[in-house]
Amino acid sequence: MMIGKIVWLATASLLVYSSTFTPVPDDSAAAWKPVEAALGRSGQLQPGEVYKFALPRRDMKVVKDGVTVAPGLALGSWLAFKRMGSEAMVMGDLVLSEDEIEPVMLKLQQEKIEQTSIHNHLLGESPRVIYMHIEGHGDPVVLARSLAAAIALTKTPAPATTTPGTAPPAIDLNTVQVEQALGYSGKVNGGILQFSIPRAEKITEGEMEIPPAMGVATAINFQPTGQGKAAISGDFVLLAHEVNPVIRALRTHGIEVTAMHNHMLFEQPHLYFMHFWANDDAIKLAHGLRAAVDVTNSQKPQVK
Incomplete structure (x- = not known):
């Protein structure tokens, strides 16, 4: 009986130790x-x-x-x-x-x-x-x-309220052709066609991996401006050796480079973020952006 009691106590102690020091994260x-x-x-x-x-x-x-x-x-x-x-x-x-x-x-x-x-x-x-x-x-x-x-110190508005069942506004853009020209699938959000293109390598800070959703994916946005045209903006996420090839690809296709800088301080490998702008035929701009993406180590195109 004494041996059984000792075994039970040891097992109970192990269970307490496990639940205290190795919690299962709940990311729901x-x-x-x-x-x-x-x-x-x-x-x-x-x-x-x-x-x-x-x-x-x-x-x-x-x-x-x-x-x-x-x-x-x-x-x-x-x-x-x-x-x-x-x-x-x-x-x-x-x-x-x-x-x-x-x-x-x-x-x-x-x-x-x-x-x-x-x-x-x-x-x-x-x-x-x-x-x-x-x-x-x-x-x-x-x-x-x-x-x-x-x-609260800014004029950032409160979250917008939407009526259940309300259809999102239509976008005045041939999204299928833009996706085919760019080579990636996008999503329409608030009347803007948005693309997020992750890099192929792992980005870390310390011992933690930084997922694309935390701002380390190339972001490309199209805002329709009428008659098949769109204003584009966003940022390319680049390694140092990719910076000038991307500048050349964008400028060759009439896309303005508006800024280049860091967004983080201690990430590995170190990243440069290049912002851009143009307002022109949306399909033409998508081809130009594809040329720039192709000289980066981004995940492969999804749309052929």
Whole structure:
């Protein structure tokens, strides 16, 4: 009897040890509800166990080259959370007016959320728009509260409400032909045809892999401007040796390079982000973008 009791106690102790020190992470959408409540917004679960929030700047009325820039083209703030054991990492990009930069930066610094880059994406837009990349580590609910406090210092609007069953607006663009020319499948979001093209190699920071949904995939957006034309914007995610080949490919096809910079600080391999702009025939631009993608180590085309 004594031996049996000892064995039972040892087994019970092992079970307690396992449940205490090797918890099974819960990355379901339901597990992120406290983060949604703290941020005051709903997010969506993305591949790579990333929970992402979109914060489009619908309040901004930005014009470039006669085009009124839609939020989904180049005015989309976003935040992406990923669990790291019992904590989380958050990365994101806040779209800000010039007078919002200083108060937001001060609040984020007070909340121990770091800025990893501050820069333009466009050139010659009116009014001026600045983009602030951020990164934080810790309790995801605490991070969400801190970010909510910083966002409250901006004019970022509350989440839009939609009536159930409402059909999304039609897009004035031949999406099939654009996809065939670019070689990748896109999705229509808020009247914008959007593409996300992951790199082929693994991107890491420390010991953690950074999934494409956390901002390390090439982003390409088409906004219809009438008669088969579209304004395009986004950013190529590049290694150093790819930078100038991509510039040459874009410029050869009449696509303007508007910025190049870092978005992160400690990723491996180190990445450069190249932003672009054009407003021309959508199929022609898709062919030009395909030429640029082809000189990068991106995942292979999906559409033939």
